Amino acid sequence: MCSNLNLRLEAGAVILFVQDFTAYAVEDQKPRPLLQAVHCHDVMISGAGTIDGQGQPWWEKQRKFTTGARVLGDKGDAEIPRPRMVVFDQCERVRLEGVTLTNSPSFHLMPEQCKDVTIDGVTIVAPEDSPNTEGIDLSVSSRVLITRCRIDVGDDCIAIKAGHLNAGPCKDVTVTDCTFLHGHGLSIGSETTEGVRNLTVSHCTFEGTETGIRLKSERGRGGLVENLSYSDITMKNVGQAIVITSYYRDLPKPRQVDAHTAVADTTPFWRNIRIRNVTADCTKDAGLIIGLPEMPAQDITLENVSITAPAGLRVRSARNVNLVNTRIIAAKGKPLLIESNVDNLRQSDSPPAPAAR
Numbered sequence: 001m002c003s004n005l006n007l008r009l010e011a012g013a014v015i016l017f018v019q020d021f022t023a024y025a026v027e028d029q030k031p032r033p034l035l036q037a038v039h040c041h042d043v044m045i046s047g048a049g050t051i052d053g054q055g056q057p058w059w060e061k062q063r064k065f066t067t068g069a070r071v072l073g074d075k076g077d078a079e080i081p082r083p084r085m086v087v088f089d090q091c092e093r094v095r096l097e098g099v100t101l102t103n104s105p106s107f108h109l110m111p112e113q114c115k116d117v118t119i120d121g122v123t124i125v126a127p128e129d130s131p132n133t134e135g136i137d138l139s140v141s142s143r144v145l146i147t148r149c150r151i152d153v154g155d156d157c158i159a160i161k162a163g164h165l166n167a168g169p170c171k172d173v174t175v176t177d178c179t180f181l182h183g184h185g186l187s188i189g190s191e192t193t194e195g196v197r198n199l200t201v202s203h204c205t206f207e208g209t210e211t212g213i214r215l216k217s218e219r220g221r222g223g224l225v226e227n228l229s230y231s232d233i234t235m236k237n238v239g240q241a242i243v244i245t246s247y248y249r250d251l252p253k254p255r256q257v258d259a260h261t262a263v264a265d266t267t268p269f270w271r272n273i274r275i276r277n278v279t280a281d282c283t284k285d286a287g288l289i290i291g292l293p294e295m296p297a298q299d300i301t302l303e304n305v306s307i308t309a310p311a312g313l314r315v316r317s318a319r320n321v322n323l324v325n326t327r328i329i330a331a332k333g334k335p336l337l338i339e340s341n342v343d344n345l346r347q348s349d350s351p352p353a354p355a356a357r
Helices: 056-071
Strands: 005-009 014-016 035-038 041-047 050-052 086-089 092-097 100-102 109-112 115-120 123-125 136-139 142-147 150-152 158-161 170-176 186-188 196-207 211-216 224-245 269-290 297-309 313-316 318-324 327-330 336-338 342-348
Touching (some): 158 170, 158 196, 186 196, 211 269, 224 297, 269 327, 313 342
Parallel strands (some): 005 041, 014 050, 035 086, 050 100, 086 109, 092 115, 100 123, 109 136, 115 142, 123 150, 142 170, 158 186, 170 196, 186 211, 211 224, 224 269, 269 313, 297 318, 297 327, 313 336, 318 342
């Protein structure tokens, strides 16, 4: 694609991509995207039509590869190279409006190092078991609005990342009035080395997702993530409502000791997070807030939050956690599972009075 372009798909129009693996020339060990704009400005995809990646052969190949890797003991995210569907790379003033993206071989929509991005009324759909078919993969971009979208995929519905060295943080992102169905919810990470800040999420619905609010990273992939606001959110039949973890893999068990590690630039650090006016019905547990012993998650407030779940909320390696008018109903066990290295967890029925000036 080029600058000053509106690729408009009228109702009934379909861009159908071929299923021939050799049709997507490989660059730097990765297949080229199905649609791509690089260093462009004022680029738009609009209309009521559909872009269909026909990703089924890629998914089958990935499943076989994953099965073989696990037999060999690989518990990570082993993947075969697969093309993304729509990629905007280092572009300015990007807009997607009204279109449907479906059945991508891997990620559906990827704004990467972009500025001034609007994604409005877009539908993104792939089977629940399609591997790594993230809906929107937002990487080190700024001034982004995602609104009135419906996302039903096999991985993160939205993933916000910042893993490009020296590219700066992903910042100033607003997500509003969206519906998330199958998938892993609205995620930050796991790559956050360059930082994520100033995210506002409001008036969204999660139904059938694995997670609702999800913040994930681990030692060696982390950075500072701060100033996040989530409000007026409804979750139905989700696995976990709130997940904040500095252990993307190998989550420590409740009594497991994890020694301090030296703090580095790539240490995950979660700070200044507010979750307000949320109701959630969970199938697994209420969720978890787990930082690191050397870098606790801190300044986290849950206000007017109601969660019903089979098990409660785990809190570990955290500082200044405020539960204001928050109710967790656990079918079994305690609603709050307080573990090691938790400092200054407060519960109250009303927010504290503002400090005198």
